[in-house]
Amino acid sequence: MNSRMPKSEGSLLSPVPQVVSYGEEGFALSPVVWLVTGVDTPPAALLQVETSLYLAGVKEVEIRSTPPEGGTADTAMPVVIYMGKFPANQSISDALNLLGATPPEALNAEGYVLAAGSTDSGTHMIVLAGIDENGTFYAAQTFSQLIIKKHHFGWIPSVVVHDWPSMPVRGVIEGFYGPPWSHEERLNQLSFYSKHKMNAYVYAPKDDPYHREKWRTPYPQDKMEEIKQLVDAAKRNHITFTFAISPGNSITFSDDTEFQDLMNKAQAVWEIGVRSFALYLDDIDPALRFPRDKEKFGGDHNPPAAAQAFLLNRFNDEFIKTHPGAKPLITVPTEYYEEGTSPYREQFAALVQPDIIVQWTGIGVVAPSIRVKDAQFIHGIFQHPLLIWDNYPVNDFDRNRLFLAPLYGRDAELYKEDEIIGITANPMNEAEASKIPLYTMAEYMWNPSGYEPEASLQKSLLEFSGGREMKALRLFVESCYGSLLNNHKEPLSLQLEPLMDAFWELKEKGAFTAEAKELLHQFVELKNVPDQLHHLGNPNFLKETEPYLLKLSLYGAAGEAAVQLVLMEKEGDASQADIQRVILERLVEKLVSIPQKLSLSVMNLFINRVIGREALTEGTKADSPAPTIY
Template sequence: MSKRKLYTKAALTVCLVTGLFVPLDFQETKAQSNNEDYDFTISPKPKSIEKTGNGFPLNPKVGIVTEKDTDAMALLEVKGALEKAGVNKIIESDINNPLPDAPVLIWVGEFKDEDELKIVEENVGIQNIDINHKEGYIVSSGKSNGDKKDIVIVGNDAAGTFYGAETFKHILIEREGTDWIPEVEIKDWPTMPIRGAIEGFYGKPWSHEDRLSQLDFYGEHKMNSYIYAPKDDPYHRDKWREPYPEEKIKEIEELVKTAQKNHVTFTFAISPGNTITFSSDAELQVLMNKAQAMWDVGVKSFALFLDDINPSLRSPQDRAMFGIDANASAKAQAYLLNRFNEQFIKTHEGAERLITVPTEYYQANTSPYRKTFAELVQSDIVVQWTGIGVVAPSITSADADKIHGIFKHDLLIWDNYPVNDFDRNKLFLGPLVGRDSNLTPEHGVIGLTANPMNEAEASKIPLFTVADYTWNPESYDANYSLEQSIKEFAGDAAEPLKVFVDSSYAAGLNNSKEPFSENLKPLIDKFWAAYESGNVKEGADDLLNEFIKLKNTPHQLRNTLDNKNFLEEVNPYLNKMELYGFAGEAAIKMVLAEQENDTQAAMEQKTLLQNTMTEMAKIPQKLSLGVIPTFLDRVINGKNLAEGKIAKASSSEVSWLTPDLAVDGNNTTRWASLYTNNQWISVDLGQIYSINKVILNWENAYGKQYKIQVSQDGNQWTDVYTELNSNGGTDEIEIPSTEARFVRMQGIQRASSWGYSLYEFKVFETRN
């Protein structure tokens, strides 16, 4: 029977010989003697862990002692872990029966009965087994009052026992011969009461297979919540009145059962706000009928969502009942929520608290809507909140205090990370960052559910870090958590996956940080410095190796990573990464050939580079490799005169989307304007140049119509190009050679309701 590899578990490494908590590199441990270090990792990181001895070998014969109501899934997890570890005989016994005759005994359960607890304490030598925290557990190994070796997995409740079993799986150490059990005492519990994910994105919903896999993943990582709310499930939003087809009901029933096995609360959400008549008894009954169908297949948690809707009351019946002032929509929504709460939630014994999302869910301040909503919505209803901003770069306890003071309801964070429905051609694989460690009930926050990407398997990489954060935010280390996530997800393919993650990392949460670009940037600078000194070979080798790494990584991942669904999800990104590598390699060889006056070789490499860039342009997916397009542009067009120069703009959408980000040489950072047509951005080149090319690399908010203007003094502007039908992406604009110091993009007409947004604004000198 095969044994699990230790790279499949992550987040805490413990040196059991010294007893120190040391963040060592993850490794597979193969112990040989009692004098060796035995390293293991636990995810999420426990609150407390103490070494109590060196450990002992796991005998092929093991006894398991349970109580009457020991959690079935916890028991299955323990037995499965033992079988993977090579145990070939498991003897089970109830605690009130004679103990199994086995060298190793594992006690699994809650053991809250005083007589049963006394039996545990007398046999294993532990006094005062006391777990006061919901979902908390103790895992203790090695203590015993007799010749046997004992392992105790005791939970405060069924979920705690299950989580203890998950931790037990982590501490089993593979070695030659018999697997090893370290002697430790772990006391653990979660900080956030609610921890999980909300499938709340726009676009193609996850498949049934995806959801089942996600629920297993949540259980393994001690996440206890999943909210079903895919915006483009028609029966969730547009056709909310219509019952689900029978086959869909069966799928949801299977999801509910899988969630229950993993101690995950399955919340069924409905979003009726666009079309419902809030005051209608008939509409309320349709809503309750929809919920009842879910209740009948085991759903015990419900949400009514009112986000992303037109708050205006369309129904004459609603306008007559609630009025037409700024408070009307809040009154109507509160009326519906309260009636559903009273007539459905409170009439169904065992139902969880109702959850809602108000229409004003991200704003920073109060409003007439919010005041009325807070006053009228019943106090036991949970309010979801995204932080300040739809995708909040940070969520602080001060933010929570402020918003809790406005809504006066318990807040459940709807964290719009790592969701990518607003930029479907990017992946956000970096860790969760920017969230305070004390987002707790003391600040009005009862938990966090992360909105994942449309790509379900890829979402597991950042969701691993969400699980770490929500369980133990006090000890959360984002970078370390991501490292462990990669190792668990990829196993032997961890190294190439890290390259891919570092190339798909940048997001608003981490200031568009690009780990791979950070490695490339000094090498690119070194390359150009060597080029300008006339000896480009000195700076070429290291940079060339990085491009070769990009070129080879997709092949390595496809051949070593055993995750078909993930590889299908990221296939276009891998294709683009490979092309980036080919392009960079050709660019370096072209420059080397030029300096060696090998015209033929230079032309061959230039043709290869241009053809590769053409192929790259056909792939809309984007990687976090913002410095590479700038490098390639310079190879082909010469130096970008705008890079690093002073840029000004008519406005910035927010304080962190400033004009300097459009001239920083990075195609991931960006400037964005306010939401009006007459907006502009200009760059001061520092002196007068003869220029003949401008490149605009647009974000999704692009200019449909705009002008390129030039000036020598920054006051008098001349039109040199007018675009009347741009389709976004990259606009490469050839203009007649002209003398200019200042260059400006003057917007005429936006392509969307947003403003204008540029990743890069590039200007090139006329070349002979």
């Protein structure tokens, strides 16, 4: 990436574009801006640009259908913005040529060109040109990120961006066990996905009874209305809404009546706008339970695979292929994470129609890494398009943890494998907190080659906080950092451990005041994190994370009391030492009573050493129990 723009002004584009070239200068947005659009300009893109211009101080946006002919000697030409598809739109192509921003011969679907500069005649011009409607929408989003305030005016750099997504499918699957998100949370999430150029959302909450347990039962009218609102919101945000059903625990695969129930369920949501469907067969006992199925499929090489393939193929033939505009059917096989092949996988691959998409979690339910060689091997088994169901940052297998670290462990070259069509991330039950790691996953999905985990996390925190209380937010995130993906890394423990070591080493020498002050300073910062994060103005986030924040604050207070206890003992002040010991032991009792866990094991060791007994019972490592199912 060629970037001649000052880093502070040009480094926050997200996701990181494929190719960016900055010129030496930029220009201020004029009070009146001319916006030239075509019939192919998406309404959401137009709204995005208009909103961004007004927020930048533009007084009037004049929408035109034809290019301007130029100003007069007495009237300065306003900034002109062209929006629409290319190369079909000739005015868009002409504007790109004037700015010397001719796009590559072929851009991927959803790609775009953004160019801003001045023509030889002195006209300031911006072009937002997509290869399709999604591309134009994404160009509008990048434009919004490029505008900065300069001398109280909106200002945009001279720049050319050629950008496209590396992965066709990029999004989120609400596929966790436990309390599903609320309707308001889902709507908020869709806006977040759109902002970060994700284009897929799969509705599959395991504990929505109408998704799994009561899959035959139609949704009540109020719930159907909510789903319709989600479908409409997804469409506005250029997101494919996939409706998933998980009938595998109770369906009779060969029963015509039950199949009709399935068709009716799908038809009901088709009528409110759903065009993408998934039938999930994960986390079930694959053994056939009903006499009719045993009779029909019992003689097959692998009866469960035969029964499942029968259902999938029938739904594909009788619903998907009879509904023009329906997208390819998606499924999750029962063996979705195992390392090797099996009779079930081989028969499933042989019998399921080749256009049906298979989701795969990587090797392991929560895959520490997903490598190109693994994808190639698994595709060789299934012989179907693979859509990765990435079980990060999901925490339903350990409801007493948050996973807030950036995405690690995914090969940068995965997108080059034709068999991988994309990724859907499985988030946490905590919707607001999930946004922090999901930001980084969106960056990886769009441009894996340009993805840097720590840089992406820093941008995520800046957006999440609005630039407020960044240090406190960072401390909290680092206290909820360790996961299978990063080998249970504990940044705060790594930061505190050398200070603690120096504290103990110098204690023996009788001169450790400076080290004690530094350690106290660190503990006070931890103690104050909750109060500082209240300034973010995000009550939902505070509610979700309350016990974790409380525990972090208690750790800080306990650390402070522990240092004071050692200091008092060293000074021979037995009375004050006893007071600090009582304070510390009470704090330890509170800490032990909170089941939520943090990536801060060094604190347990430090407190234990101070009071001379097993202080905390939650263990000395922030490692998670091995998950079994999702």
